[in-house]
Amino acid sequence: MSSAPVFLAGASGAEGVVASLSVRDVTVAYPSGVTALLDATFELGAGTICGLVGVNGSGKSTLFKAIMGFVTPSRGQVRICGLSVNQALKRCCVAYVPQSEEVDWNFPVLVEDVVMMGRYGHMNFLRIPTAKDKEKVTESLERVNMLRFRHHQIGELSGGQKKRVFLARALAQEAPVILLDEPFTGVDVKTETAIIELLRQLRASGHLMLVSTHNLGSVPDFCDQVVLLNRTVLASGPTATTFTPQNLERAFGGVLRSFRIEGGDLHDDHDARSVTVLTDDERPVVYYGEGGPEEEPLRRTDKGA
Amino acid sequence: MSEVWSFFAEPLGYAFMQRALLGAVLIGAVCSVLSCYLVLKGWSLMGDAISHAVLPGVVLSFVLGLPLAIGAFAAGLFCAVATGYLKENSRVKEDTVMGIVFSGMFGFGLVLFSKVETDQHLNHILFGNMLGITPRDLVEVGIIAGITLLIVIAKWRDLLLYCFDPAQARAVGLPLSVIHYGLLVLLALTIVASIKAVGIILVVAMLIAPGATAYLLTNRFSRMLMIAAAVAIGSCVIGTLLSFHIDGATGPCIVLVQAFAFVLAFLFAPRHGVLAMRREQRPTA
Numbered sequence: 001m002s003s004a005p006v007f008l009a010g011a012s013g014a015e016g017v018v019a020s021l022s023v024r025d026v027t028v029a030y031p032s033g034v035t036a037l038l039d040a041t042f043e044l045g046a047g048t049i050c051g052l053v054g055v056n057g058s059g060k061s062t063l064f065k066a067i068m069g070f071v072t073p074s075r076g077q078v079r080i081c082g083l084s085v086n087q088a089l090k091r092c093c094v095a096y097v098p099q100s101e102e103v104d105w106n107f108p109v110l111v112e113d114v115v116m117m118g119r120y121g122h123m124n125f126l127r128i129p130t131a132k133d134k135e136k137v138t139e140s141l142e143r144v145n146m147l148r149f150r151h152h153q154i155g156e157l158s159g160g161q162k163k164r165v166f167l168a169r170a171l172a173q174e175a176p177v178i179l180l181d182e183p184f185t186g187v188d189v190k191t192e193t194a195i196i197e198l199l200r201q202l203r204a205s206g207h208l209m210l211v212s213t214h215n216l217g218s219v220p221d222f223c224d225q226v227v228l229l230n231r232t233v234l235a236s237g238p239t240a241t242t243f244t245p246q247n248l249e250r251a252f253g254g255v256l257r258s259f260r261i262e263g264g265d266l267h268d269d270h271d272a273r274s275v276t277v278l279t280d281d282e283r284p285v286v287y288y289g290e291g292g293p294e295e296e297p298l299r300r301t302d303k304g305a
Numbered sequence: 306m307s308e309v310w311s312f313f314a315e316p317l318g319y320a321f322m323q324r325a326l327l328g329a330v331l332i333g334a335v336c337s338v339l340s341c342y343l344v345l346k347g348w349s350l351m352g353d354a355i356s357h358a359v360l361p362g363v364v365l366s367f368v369l370g371l372p373l374a375i376g377a378f379a380a381g382l383f384c385a386v387a388t389g390y391l392k393e394n395s396r397v398k399e400d401t402v403m404g405i406v407f408s409g410m411f412g413f414g415l416v417l418f419s420k421v422e423t424d425q426h427l428n429h430i431l432f433g434n435m436l437g438i439t440p441r442d443l444v445e446v447g448i449i450a451g452i453t454l455l456i457v458i459a460k461w462r463d464l465l466l467y468c469f470d471p472a473q474a475r476a477v478g479l480p481l482s483v484i485h486y487g488l489l490v491l492l493a494l495t496i497v498a499s500i501k502a503v504g505i506i507l508v509v510a511m512l513i514a515p516g517a518t519a520y521l522l523t524n525r526f527s528r529m530l531m532i533a534a535a536v537a538i539g540s541c542v543i544g545t546l547l548s549f550h551i552d553g554a555t556g557p558c559i560v561l562v563q564a565f566a567f568v569l570a571f572l573f574a575p576r577h578g579v580l581a582m583r584r585e586q587r588p589t590a
């Protein structure tokens with residue numbers, strides 16, 4: 001188990017652990033009778049950024065809840081770093097960046113208090129921060145460029161700043177697996193670019209990140225793996241072969257706006273090139289020609305609605 | 306000057322006043338730290354529910370000859386657990402379920418009381434009898450308050466994380482259900498300890514007002530705990546002495562002073578008070 005790229009951040013709980021996530025035949029039904037996930041299956045290894053895409057209600061948040069052990073699958077199992085969910089959580093293997101709506105922004109906690117909450121798993125019984133914990137908090141805040149705001153109450157921040165604080169908390173936790181639920185909603189392009197850059201650094205140091213997003217356009221930008229979800233896993237694998245217009249049509253069906261402009265439509269000469277624009281009202285994804293997505297997708301210029 | 310002195314000194318010449326004051330301060334302190342969590346977790350109604358639900362337990366304890374505290378504690382905890390169970394297994398929201406459970410239990414308690422021969426006054430159970438606190442009661446209150454305060458002081462950060470972000474609490478390996486039920490047990494214990502002094506109806510005020518007042522005064526939870534304790538202890542002292550001088554019921558006097566402290570904070574809190582917010586708005590408006 002130690003031959004793969006060993007997680008190296010020196011986290012006390014997660015030391016020597018190799019990041020991995022295995023979701024096998026996971027079925028989750030809510031008491032209301034809704035089956036939110038059916039036989040979801042995929043595998044991810046260390047050094048990965050995986051995009052999780054699907055329409056509203058496709059089960060993205062439910063999948064996160066199953067990974068965090070908030071809901072127990074009625075069938076199938078989740079294994080994190082080779083451990084069961086409970087063992088993995090005890091060893092602090094999973095960090096979680098929540099959707100903004102889940103947080104009470106009036107809570108009397110300062111930015112640095114929130115980031116310190118990432119350190120609890122490393123602390124003693126009384127959770128009295130050591131010098132190292134404080135150092136980690138400062139370092140994490142610095143990495144997301146939020147050190148200036150450390151003494152602000154969390155409600156006093158902008159949407160993008162809030163996201164970065166919770167990202168800093170995940171950094172401070174030093175967990176090999178990081179779950180991010182829609183980290184780009186309500187965030188400007190500059191912050192988004194900064195977050196993506198940070199995720200890339202984390203990938204380089206062996207972290208595994210699962211990122212749910214409606215920003216289809218940025219997926220090919222930073223995700224090397226994709227999981228397409230609609231109650232079940234429709235497709236999963238490397239972005240280049242999985243994030244195709246065909247698969248996206250399957251995942252989004254009628255919800256997705258799709259425009260396809262072929263060379264032949266524009267002028268009379270023979271032209272095999274075409275442009276396909278797919279969007280679910282966030283940033284669109286643009287394909288050129290018949291092949292897979294290009295490295296740089298076109299940036300959204302209008303609201304698309 | 307001498308009037309101020311006698312305001313404090315005169316009541317303290319009586320042993321029952323000394324006991325009342327000590328009891329009030331202990332109860333005020335322990336209720337105040339819990340109130341910080343209740344206010345932030347949105348559990349204010351839970352305090353009210355558990356305290357009302359205690360009544361049938363109290364009456365049954367008389368009947369069975371058990372210590373009051375045991376029946377009360379069992380009934381309070383039953384209310385909390387039943388609420389949780391009904392919420393999980395129906396589509397009805399928690400506050401609604403809680404309303405049904407506690408009013409049902411309170412009604413049951415009242416019916417039981419009317420059918421049982423006791424030497425107890427219903428008024429004392431409902432509104433407390435601070436001046437009738439015996440040394441034995443005081444020991445009981447001291448033990449419960451001591452345990453609760455110790456646990457909160459040792460674990461305040463864990464409890465805070467549980468209230469603020471349960472998902473993160475899970476992610477750092479905290480045992481959520483232990484914390485959840487632990488908090489409920491502490492709440493039930495505290496209510497049981499407070500009932501002799503302030504009674505079933507008014508204990509909820511002690512469990513909300515100090516936390517709410519402190520919440521208006523600070524942006525930091527550690528300070529909120531300290532401010533709440535200070536407000537509660539101050540109110541308990543003033544309220545108890547006041548009740549002696551105006552010859553009013555002690556529990557209600559304390560609650561009144563706490564409510565007054567809240568109004569003061571609501572008006573004059575440096576950042577979150579109405580006046581401060583008005584002042585901030587004026588230049589831009």
Ligand SMILES: Nc1ncnc2c1ncn2[C@@H]1O[C@H](COP(=O)(O)OP(=O)(O)OP(=O)(O)O)[C@@H](O)[C@H]1O
Binds near residue numbers: 035036055058060063
């Ligand atoms: N607590 C719940 N109780 C009952 N049903 C639920 C609950 N949470 C979600 N569901 C249902 O499960 C399905 C999946 O919901 P989920 O929140 O996982 O979707 P999502 O992919 O995160 O959507 P979004 O893009 O809007 O965040 C939905 O049909 C939803 O109605």
Ligand SMILES: [Mg+2]
Binds near residue numbers: 060061062
């Ligand atoms: Mg969601």
